[in-house]
Amino acid sequence: MSEAAVIPQNTNAAWELPSRGIVGMACLITAESAIFLIFIVAYLYYLGKSLTGPTPREVLELPIFTSICLLSSSATVHMAVSALHQGKRSLCSLWLAATVLLGGIFLGGTALEWYHLITVDHLTLQTNLFGTTYYSLVGLHATHVTVGLLMLSLALFFSLKGSLSSKHTGRMEVLALYWHFVDAVWVVVFTVVYVVGR
Amino acid sequence: MATQAPATAIIPQTAPRRLVLDVLHDWVTTVDHKKIGLMYIGYALIFLLIAGFEAILIRIQLAVPNNHFVSPQVFNQLFTMHGTTMVFFVGMPILFGFGNYLIPLMIGARDMAFPRLNAFSFWISAFGGLLLYFSYLGGSGLYGAGSAPDVGWWAYAPLTARVFSPGHSSDYWTISILLSGVGTIGTSLNIVATAICMRCRGMTLNRMPLLVWIYIVMSSLVFVTISPLTAAQIMLMLDRYAGSHFFDTQAGGSAVLWMHFFWIFGHPEVYVLVLPAFAFANEIIPVFSRKAIFGYPAMVAASVGIGFISLSVWAHHMFTIGMTSGANTFFVLATMAISVPTGIKIFNWLATLWGGKIHFTASMMFAIAFLFQFMVAGLTGIMLAVAPFDWQLSGSYFIVAHFHYVLVGAIVFMIFSAFYYWVPKMTGRMLNEKLGKWHFWLFLIGFHLTFDFMHIPGVLGMPRRIYTYEADRGWMLLNMIVSSGAFFQAVATLLFVYNMVWSYFKGPVAGPDPWDAWTLEWSTPSPPPAYNFVVTPTVESRRPLWDLKHPDDPDSHYE
Numbered sequence: 001m002s003e004a005a006v007i008p009q010n011t012n013a014a015w016e017l018p019s020r021g022i023v024g025m026a027c028l029i030t031a032e033s034a035i036f037l038i039f040i041v042a043y044l045y046y047l048g049k050s051l052t053g054p055t056p057r058e059v060l061e062l063p064i065f066t067s068i069c070l071l072s073s074s075a076t077v078h079m080a081v082s083a084l085h086q087g088k089r090s091l092c093s094l095w096l097a098a099t100v101l102l103g104g105i106f107l108g109g110t111a112l113e114w115y116h117l118i119t120v121d122h123l124t125l126q127t128n129l130f131g132t133t134y135y136s137l138v139g140l141h142a143t144h145v146t147v148g149l150l151m152l153s154l155a156l157f158f159s160l161k162g163s164l165s166s167k168h169t170g171r172m173e174v175l176a177l178y179w180h181f182v183d184a185v186w187v188v189v190f191t192v193v194y195v196v197g198r
Numbered sequence: 199m200a201t202q203a204p205a206t207a208i209i210p211q212t213a214p215r216r217l218v219l220d221v222l223h224d225w226v227t228t229v230d231h232k233k234i235g236l237m238y239i240g241y242a243l244i245f246l247l248i249a250g251f252e253a254i255l256i257r258i259q260l261a262v263p264n265n266h267f268v269s270p271q272v273f274n275q276l277f278t279m280h281g282t283t284m285v286f287f288v289g290m291p292i293l294f295g296f297g298n299y300l301i302p303l304m305i306g307a308r309d310m311a312f313p314r315l316n317a318f319s320f321w322i323s324a325f326g327g328l329l330l331y332f333s334y335l336g337g338s339g340l341y342g343a344g345s346a347p348d349v350g351w352w353a354y355a356p357l358t359a360r361v362f363s364p365g366h367s368s369d370y371w372t373i374s375i376l377l378s379g380v381g382t383i384g385t386s387l388n389i390v391a392t393a394i395c396m397r398c399r400g401m402t403l404n405r406m407p408l409l410v411w412i413y414i415v416m417s418s419l420v421f422v423t424i425s426p427l428t429a430a431q432i433m434l435m436l437d438r439y440a441g442s443h444f445f446d447t448q449a450g451g452s453a454v455l456w457m458h459f460f461w462i463f464g465h466p467e468v469y470v471l472v473l474p475a476f477a478f479a480n481e482i483i484p485v486f487s488r489k490a491i492f493g494y495p496a497m498v499a500a501s502v503g504i505g506f507i508s509l510s511v512w513a514h515h516m517f518t519i520g521m522t523s524g525a526n527t528f529f530v531l532a533t534m535a536i537s538v539p540t541g542i543k544i545f546n547w548l549a550t551l552w553g554g555k556i557h558f559t560a561s562m563m564f565a566i567a568f569l570f571q572f573m574v575a576g577l578t579g580i581m582l583a584v585a586p587f588d589w590q591l592s593g594s595y596f597i598v599a600h601f602h603y604v605l606v607g608a609i610v611f612m613i614f615s616a617f618y619y620w621v622p623k624m625t626g627r628m629l630n631e632k633l634g635k636w637h638f639w640l641f642l643i644g645f646h647l648t649f650d651f652m653h654i655p656g657v658l659g660m661p662r663r664i665y666t667y668e669a670d671r672g673w674m675l676l677n678m679i680v681s682s683g684a685f686f687q688a689v690a691t692l693l694f695v696y697n698m699v700w701s702y703f704k705g706p707v708a709g710p711d712p713w714d715a716w717t718l719e720w721s722t723p724s725p726p727p728a729y730n731f732v733v734t735p736t737v738e739s740r741r742p743l744w745d746l747k748h749p750d751d752p753d754s755h756y757e
Contacts, residue, residue: 020311020395027387027421034425038459042433042444051450125442129450132442136433 021174029181032144036185039140040192043133047197050128056197059121066109067190070145073102074183077152077176085169089159096156099179103149110142134193141189144182151175229313230728231298234320236624238295241324242288247695248331249283252276254688257648261681263669273665274348279330281351282371285467286378287327289609293474294385296616297413299624301389303719303726304407306398306735311391315384323381326374333370347371350663352464353434355445355456360438369438372431379428386417386424398718400737405757407717407740408480408491411498415505416473419466422509427463430456454519461512469508472604473501475572475612476543479565482619483547485715486562487554490741490753493546500539500546507536517588526585533583537576544573559713560634564615567642571607578603578653596656602649614641614694621698622712626724627705633697637690644686651679716741 048055080095114135117123125135155175158164164172225233256276259267268276298316302309310316333346347367349357358368393414397406433444434456443449445456484491491497513521513529521529547569556562578600582588591597614637622628655673656662667673711720720743722730739745739753 015399017395017397020391023394024312024387024391027390027417028383030418031383031387031421031425034422035429038426038429038462039433042455045452045455046450049450125436125440129443132436132444132451136436136442136444140432 019170019173021170022177025174025177029177032181033185036137036140036188039133039137040188043137043192043197046129046133050130052128054121054123054127054130056130056134056193059117059123060194060198061113062194063109063113063190066106067186069102069109070106070186071183073099073106074180076102077179081169081172081176084164084166084172087166089162089164092164093156093159096152096159100149100152100156103145103152107142107145107149110138110145137189138193141182141185144185148175148179148182152179229309229317231302231310231313231316232624232726232728232730234316235295235297235299237320237324238291238298241327242292242295243695245283245287245327246292247691249280249288250688250691252280252283254684256280257681257684259665260667260677262678263667263671263674265666268665270665271348274350274663275346277663278347278350278371282330282347282375283327284605285351285471286375287323287330289471289605290378290382291323291327292613293416293471294382294389296478296620297389297474298385300620300719301392301410301413302396303722303730304410304717305393305396305401306718306731306737307392307396308730308734309396310388311396312388316388319381319384319388321381322384323378326377326381329370329377330374333367333374336366336370352457352460354460355434355451355453356447358434358438359446369435372434372438376428376431376435379424379431382420382424383428386420389413389417398731398734398737405737405740408494408497409477409717412473412477412480412501415501416470416477419470419473419505419508423463423466423470426459430459430463433459454516457516457519458513461515465512465515466508468601468604469504471609472572473504475568475609476501478612478616478619479547479568481717482561482565482615483550483569485619485713486557486559486565487551488557489550489554490744491546492549492552493542494740496542497546500542503539504536507532507539511536514583514585514588517585518592530583530585534580537580540576544569544576559618560629560631560638561615561618563635563638564611564618567638568608568611568615571603571611571645575600575603575607591656593661594656595660595662596653598662599649599652599656602652606645607649611641611645614638617694617698619713620719621701622708623719623722623724623726625702625705626708627701628708628712629701629705630697633693633700637693637697640686640690640693644683644688644690647683647686648680649683651676651683655680711743714747716744718742721746 076095076098080092080099083089083091083095123131123134125131152175155164155172225237228234255268256273259265259273259276298310301307330347345365345367347353347370349363349368349371353368353371356362393406393410403411433442436442437444437446443451445451445453447453480491480497510532511529513525514533517526517529551566578596582591582597582600618629618634655676658672658676660667660671660673660677667677708724710723712724713720718735718737719726721735735742737745739757741753745752745754
């Protein structure tokens with residue numbers, strides 16, 4: 001019977017284990033990093049191997065402004081979590097709104113860039129190896145930004161509704177961790193695609 | 199034993215009979231780790247029978263030269279489906295099934311860390327398996343019956359390009375593996391989070407059962423091995439549907455890149471499959487040797503070592519593509535290096551057996567056969583790690599014999615061992631020992647007939663994946679022996695299935711702790727209630743039940 005295994009000693013001693021949300025997200029981030037790594041390897045491997053143009057140097061421009069927006073959204077989401085932790089709900093809503101806005105600007109920037117590449121430079125997924133690897137790598141990242149924005153918007157919605165309180169700090173931390181990961185991946189993608197690859 | 203209340207040992211079968219629909223609803227909506235574990239195991243067993251049947255068809259075709267039992271096209275589909283099913287829909291789910299069932303019980307938790315994610319992972323994997331077999335109906339549209347994937351389980355480019363693989367059969371293969379990959383990553387994430395965050399009071403990492411330790415290593419390995427496969431499948435789908443050029447050699451793409459991506463997954467995958475077999479051995483061998491495991495910290499270190507080294511050996515599958523000598527040397531040395539931690543494990547198990555009071559139950563017999571066969575499989579592995587030797591025998595039946603020696607000789611044997619050991623906990627009924635021993639001997643004979651003799655045609659030059667051969671090659675008798683062994687294995691497996699069904703209804707009642715074992719799962723009634731433990735246990739050593747049964751000489755004094 002189950003009582004059999006109970007040895008009631010040290011019951012007062014502290015027994016604390018890590019948060020399962022954080023551990024779960026860390027595992028997910030590891031798995032996602034491996035996926036990104038494979039796409040990055042493919043990008044680097046096919047660099048300069050396209051049989052036809054256009055080449056990265058001809059068409060790519062540094063997305064400095066949108067990158068700054070995305071990276072600063074890491075700071076705003078951090079501020080949102082710490083505001084929530086201190087119980088300042090309206091401040092939390094404000095920072096969350098800023099995060100969603102900054103993320104949205106980044107996504108809009110990517111959309112404009114793609115629109116320009118497709119209509120003006122005639123670069124699509126099918127054009128050459130550069131198109132294939134560029135759209136899939138940047139697109140994979142943009143997909144992750146979109147997922148993050150959906151979740152952040154949901155959090156913002158609950159925050160504005162007033163149902164987000166300091167007891168949800170743990171969950172918001174998990175979401176923030178994901179968002180930091182998305183930003184960190186952008187640093188790598190930016191370096192690979194726009195610095196090394198050009 | 200005295201501390202166990204007898205009331206729970208006898209299962210009163212007086213619960214009112216419920217409607218089939220209620221029972222079904224219960225299973226479909228459950229988030230209980232035990233039920234999900236059982237569903238994983240049941241679903242894997244069904245696929246085991248299907249993929250085993252495919253193997254039998256392959257062996258009938260190859261039993262005699264110039265055979266026309268199946269057409270070349272069907273033969274290609276058979277080995278593709280056999281390999282894909284056995285790896286993704288038998289091996290992975292059965293190991294996750296045991297992990298799901300045992301890990302919360304072993305660490306004194308009431309469920310996994312994320313019960314709903316657990317259910318999601320199971321159902322998405324199950325859907326993947328169904329989709330793979332739906333290809334038989336839908337591979338070329340509904341009119342094209344019998345168009346299962348035929349590109350091999352490694353699906354080398356450019357075979358998978360639209361031109362060479364028209365219709366949808368390869369797409370079913372891709373999507374089913376993508377889905378099962380999502381489920382696999384979900385469950386692995388769950389296992390790691392459970393083992394790290396849900397341990398009961400006193401269950402420090404140092405006291406965790408080795409099974410849980412190894413499942414952590416295996417799950418961590420999944421994150422960095424299944425994900426590359428998922429990425430490669432996304433690329434393949436983009437190639438086939440959106441017209442991209444990842445593996446399109448006409449546009450400068452590389453077929454070798456697919457090989458790299460596939461084997462970056464493919465080789466660590468072998469360790470993902472074999473680590474749980476080690477995990478079972480670590481629990482079963484000590485109990486039936488009546489000794490604590492020898493070298494617990496060395497076992498943990500060896501498992502983690504295997505996890506790391508396994509990430510740097512993949513290109514030993516690719517010696518024949520012509521890599522640089524630097525790359526060849528690296529992968530030869532890395533492959534040889536991995537035999538060090540595996541050797542440590544073998545010696546630890548031998549040292550556990552040494553001087554023990556060995557109980558030769560069916561479970562233990564499978565475990566001992568596993569020890570011997572795993573060692574032999576490792577030895578042919580070291581032979582194949584030598585690049586010049588591999589150049590001779592790569593793509594021959596020697597390779598097929600080698601990896602089946604690992605997959606069947608080590609993993610399947612240990613899975614059977616685990617069934618005989620833990621089914622009494624899962625159903626509350628003992629499996630029949632006599633039938634179990636018949637199962638063991640028949641399977642052992644069949645295994646050795648098939649896979650020992652399969653090495654020789656490989657050395658004599660018989661290539662793998664051929665659908666038939668000429669009579670004058672000197673492979674005739676050997677192939678006949680190999681095929682006859684397959685039938686021994688089939689009969690043994692059917693005997694096992696019969697034993698499972700029989701014991702479920704008529705087997706002797708097991709009681710909570712039939713093996714006088716030491717880990718926490720044996721402190722619960724068999725089968726355990728939905729909440730596992732009435733009171734969350736507290737542990738003070740690696741063998742909490744030993745401490746309880748021997749209060750005069752508890753393990754906690756020595757750790």
